[in-house]
Amino acid sequence: MSVLIRNGTVVNADRSFNADIYCEDGRIVAVEPGLAAPLGAEQIDASGCLVMPGGIDPHTHMQLPFMGTVASEDFYSGTAAALAGGTTMIIDFVIPSPGERLLTAYHKWRDWAEKSCADYSFHVAVTWWDDSVYEDMGTLVRDWGVNSFKHFMAYKGAIMADDGVLTQSFPRALELGALPTVHAENGELVDYLQKLLLKKGIVGPEGHPQSRPPKVEGEAAQRVIQIAGILGVPIYLVHNSAIESIDAITEARRRGQRVFGECLAQHLLIDESVYFDKDWGRAAAHVMSPPFRPRAHQEALWEALSGGILQTTATDHCCFCGDQKAMGQDNFARIPNGTAGVEDRMAVLWHHGVNMGRLTANEFVALTSSNAAKIFNIYPRKGVIQVGSDADLVIWDPQLTRVISVENQHQQVDFNVFEGMRVSGGPAYTISRGKVVYAQGTLQAQRGAGEYVFRPAFPAF
Template identity: 40%
Template sequence: MRVSFIKYIKLKSSMTYDLLLKNVKAFTTSGPFEGDIAIKDGKISKIGGDIQEQADKTIDLSGKYLVPGLIDGHTHMEFPFMGEVTADDFYYGSRAAIAGGVTTIVDFVTPAKGQDLLSAYEKWSNNADPKVVSDYGLHMIIREVNTKILEQIPEVINKGVVSFKLFMAYKNELMLPDGELYKLIKRISDFGGVTGIHAENGEIINELIQEFLSEGKIDPIYHYYSRPDIMEIEATNRIASIASMIGKDVKMYIVHTSTGEAVDIISSYRRQGFKFFNETAPHYLTLNTDFLKRPDGYRYVMSPPLRSDEQRTKLWIRLASGDIFTIGSDHCVYSDAQKKRYKEEVPPFNEIPNGVPGTENILPILFYYGVKKGIISMERFVEVTSYNPARLFGLYPRKGTIMPGSDADFAVIDPNRKVRISADVLHSNINYTIYDGMEVEGWNVMTIRRGEVVYEEGQVIGKKGSGKYIPGKTPILL
């Protein structure tokens, strides 16, 4: 059993603070600082060089890195899709998040066909509230357009759901035609909301799928061949053109961007003054299409698909340059049985539920392959994992920073801890990980959520249902 590095000091005299973090080496977007952090009532109360006031509990963080609690702006808990519901409910999914230093997830409300937005919001909140260990916010998926949907957009925003997701793919399920995309982006923008876009050309993808199936080409690798790079690039260019017609007040981000060219399109608009942004995911930075050719390639089916090593390199370059705005996991977990449709044989690629685990792996993947390898700085790490998501989803300055008055949300990293990633060291409700066997250096060893230690050295100690809904406010974007 590993001995905890934490030194707890109980004081008997009158207390000033609830928690005092000593010998902190913290990182923010403006650089590192060393000193102490005092916490009261779940908030950062004081930051100083050597705080002497008493506290109920003191934790010595010598030798560790402290960063703002990560914000995973892209999770799908209890997500109904392709005839299945994801294996991670809000309890298991938020446990995995907490273990990975993610103190806030932003999940996607997914209305059923014909369901209005407000009733879907209530259902998602009721599902999440009794289960979450992390704090959480919500996005709203819109899959159809009618008068009631349009009327409810400002009502949903008033409930703190300030970001929406629209799909250009998954024909006959979630995909919207261009005219409806235009109408929704305009309506969301009128009330100050943010529009997220799944950018792939669903019409052509559907044709390619049918072509491959008719030729008997059904292996998982054909998931990639049916969704080539150009499908994302074309859709990104098209939606950027549509949104730019509405005006520069539109706030839009392209989720799970997998190609450098799509990033470049959005960056070019941003340089012209548009508030357009990109998100990418850890798997696009570390895995490639070869994983789809393995016997367990079905585990690696997600959309957009894994790309070439050339595209991986392009994404790292753009992450380092600042062109990629956020990192989100797209945590959408299906068990082996679900992925294989409860059969011995792997089903045709178009029948495999799309999605992979990831929220617990953002920190070690980005820290090791990004920071340790010298590609990005710690400041950039903080920017894309907490500061920018907080600004984009209206959570800043309550979340995403280290300053007095903000929530005391932290991930504590042992920068030298070496770990071989496997399902055994993770906390999701499945028996595999897409990062199996990867050896990383740098690991989250403690998570503090609103001043409470909720994870320490492999153990999630935060209680089920102790997380809170954090309503989004006006996004803060330059």
């Protein structure tokens, strides 16, 4: 199985140049201008297109059991949708219930993920603490290629990790060369505000953002950064949505701390007004945590991406359909949290980032794949087009136009938060491990073709 991509412009995070790319057996074998086509190689003409590393979405939740239901998108459909959008790898989350062995949960998720069409890997959540957690973290790092552990500072009474758990888990990650990642919201305050709002009779989706204001996120970001700083461990904050978090990360970096920050495509483009939609279903469809914010936060997120304060973009892809969202009809706190995006991330970031002059094409690559690959220590296997790297590529046509809609998406969910958005620039072809899996609008993803990516410990930072 071999593919030759001709006449395109290669765009890496560090530079752009004209070259053909030849892939064989899932790897990139040559990157040079004017390559001759070996016998039997499929040829793709990339004239007028950019050839970029396939996207990495470092934050998805396929078929997640959550809030009394299960996310509608499974690993098969979800990775297929990803490929259709130019994303060739996801990092999903293993989330053990409190009391459940980490290894047990890990294997459960590995089973679920076997049907994936694209490469995948797992962060494992630390939702409780005892000696077995300490042990399992070691096993996961050494034997199973897990180099990041997730901590939820919200969801009190469920999967929340309080300061006691954090101070056990972070030093353990440090000695293993693994990276703690964090969902930063003060769960105690969320709980207080939810009860207060419900008591006042505010039960609709508009209660959701009021129960999780920016300061609730900012407080937790500040706290966990300080805790990590005291314990001397690098840290990665997922889905930063607020100026307050950006301030916290900025200040920490100025003080020399290794703090990394992620931003969701949704938070860059959608504002808080969606929760005040008269249509309950539409409002509820936007319920996710952290919630969408007033507009000023969006501009700050874009700025933080350009300025290098935030390094990665993701989606927190977690799909619940209308009937699932309806579980919270009488109480916003029971609406399953989550929105989709894995298919659309690349296109909306290109359109609003590169087309609008906020990002160069190289910065786009850094923010959609290279930086995630570096932080999660799979670079240069992933995240760059060079000889020896995995042949995960997207051939990007800047002229291609799409109106995003639930009607034309591959995602298994009945809503699209970007509904009606016209974007210019999108994948003409997606190549996963050397195979063309998406070609000019036709998805050719293969169930189970995705492989598990072992991520070694002790990255370069």
